[in-house]
Amino acid sequence: MARGGNRGDQTSGAPARVRSEIALRETEAERLIGWIQLAMVLFFAALYSLAPRAEGGGGFNFVPLALGAYFLFTILRVALSYRIVLPFWYLVISVIVDVALLCGLIFSFHIQYAQPATFYLKAPTLMYLFLFIALRALRFEPRFVLITGLVGALGWGALVLYAVLQGMGSMSITRNYVEYLTSNAILIGAELDKVIVILGVTLCLSVALYRGRKMFFEAVRDHAAAQDLSRFFATEVARSITGAEEALTAGQGSLRDAAVMMVDIRGFTRIAATLPPETVMMVLSRYQEAVLRVIARHGGEVDKFLGDGVLATFGAVAPSPTAAADAVRAGLELPQVFADLAPDLTLEGWPEALRAGAAIASGPVTVGVVGAAGRLEFTVIGDAVNRAAKLEDANKQQGTTVLTDAATYAAAVARGLADFGPELRPCQVVSGLSERADLVVLA
Structure with a gap:
């Protein structure tokens, strides 16, 4: 888990012991994220190995390679999180790897199924991007949610751009929703909707996290204050003060x-x-x-x-x-x-x-x-x-x-x-x- 340099967030001005407690909680959150990602990889690997093969996929299958590479990266990430405080740049790279894996997997569909690039724009696999965004919320740092959402939007935008450029001359841009769903035509509005939803969810979650982070810091400060209070007062006295339903007078x-x-x-x-x-x-x-x-x-x-x-x-x-x-x-x-x-x-x-x-x-x-x-x-x-x-x-x-x-x-x-x-x-x-x-x- 990274402190990420001088962030200038709600920790500024907090006592050293409070900042240390917050850093410890963030380290634990980063480890939890790593373990959840590892569990996801193993789940998808098991699902892939047990599920019947999709028909019509005669091209090269990138899924085993992608899952294997991501498994190794996740193992390394979890191991490092127990040895060092993961720096900010490493966590950003981790976000990029997450999104790149997903976008690469989606991109491979048109190769595996021998279809034009516009084929992968209908893939429901994009929904997993929201899982990556939500995972970053476990750390209670809005900036990582924002980074994941922005990288995800850029990744999907790149896939759309490639599909448009690769299909120029052979595919059409349509405004007909039925044609969009039943052919390899591109509906620009639909792709724009996906980007808007990705950014909208990212923004809403980031704002919620920012507010929650303020309350989280206040809770940590109150917890530290309660611990300090118990050193100056008897345990029952400290509990009666901090647990009072109304302000003591x-x-x-x-x-x-x-x-x-x-x-x-x-x-x-x-x-x-x-x-x-x-x-x-x-x-x-x-x-x-x-x-x-x-x-x-x-x-x-x-x-x-x-x-x-x-x-x-x-x-x-x-x-x-x-x-x-x-x-x-x-x-x-x-x-x-x-x-x-x-x-x-x-x-x-x-x-x-x-x-x-x-x-x-x-x-x-x-x-x-x-x-x-x-x-x-x-x-x-x-x-x-x-x-x-x-x-x-x-x-x-x-x-x-x-x-x-x-x-x-x-x-x-x-x-x-x-x-x-x-x-x-x-x-x-x-x-x-x-x-x-x-x-x-x-x-």
Whole structure:
């Protein structure tokens, strides 16, 4: 499949990854065209070998030679399409070969049947030209349809011209349709009609392809954008955005029972200020990747990264009856993740042993879209979000790594978490909360 140089079509200005995706689709289309042409050759060869021979054809039969040559050319074309990107000039030559084969086959009829050249003008084989034109539409490039149609019209025009010149003096040009059909006379209007139909079909198909190509490029861009979106949002969030029946607006939301987890690195701001930016970003990346794996493994979704903080939800984007249990299970894994990660981060340049904390809270949250018309954000809002953040801060005063409250732990046990008898710290003062909290130490 050829890119064909700088085309200046709808791909101009598109990101490189979009152009690459389009080029890949066009390569696949070119291979498909080759395979269909190969199937056509084999079908016609089988049909020719099985069908009874037409009567009256005593001259030399060019059909086996034409089919054999075209078979070899098509095999070469398919093989090359898997090895290289077929250049534009090669594809043009391929179109010319297709049409030349058809016109040559039609031309051979007057030799095979020992008739004047005007004889082949009645051959229904011309209809196969429309099949070649339609095949080029599989590539979604109007220019190849146009080239095929123009070459086909020129080929047929050349056959008509030869028939007129070859038969001068022995045949007549008629306006009688019956005479045209029952003799070797030429009806110029009929031949002109064929050229007009060839060009008309070519033009209509090219215009349709041009419009379809614009939509195709937009679809590829949207697909790439959706893939990018899924990297910035949880999978379910991205799907809800791209699959929304109507445009999302600020204020849309729904109430769900969910669990919220907040994870944070201790002393990150202080330590990061002393390190090169690349070290800070590498540490953040390794830490966030490790935390994300744990959250995803237990059915959670990262709502957002807050610098060194991670805000995750369970059962918010997609309802889950086991949200609290899943969140607590994830929280129980985190201390070991932090311990395993610490040596690697030290090698990356983090000067202290990694100290991080997490907290989990549950309850009703509003899941939806906030912001203004020009800047929207999909997020969760509610008391559980605030409590998770405050409980995470409380890890510092409590000397713990992972905390939750008694209500969340009870909900987790009710939904399948094995009660392992964690330490309880009732009636604790938590900065930022209006009432004392019954804390459960998970680690």
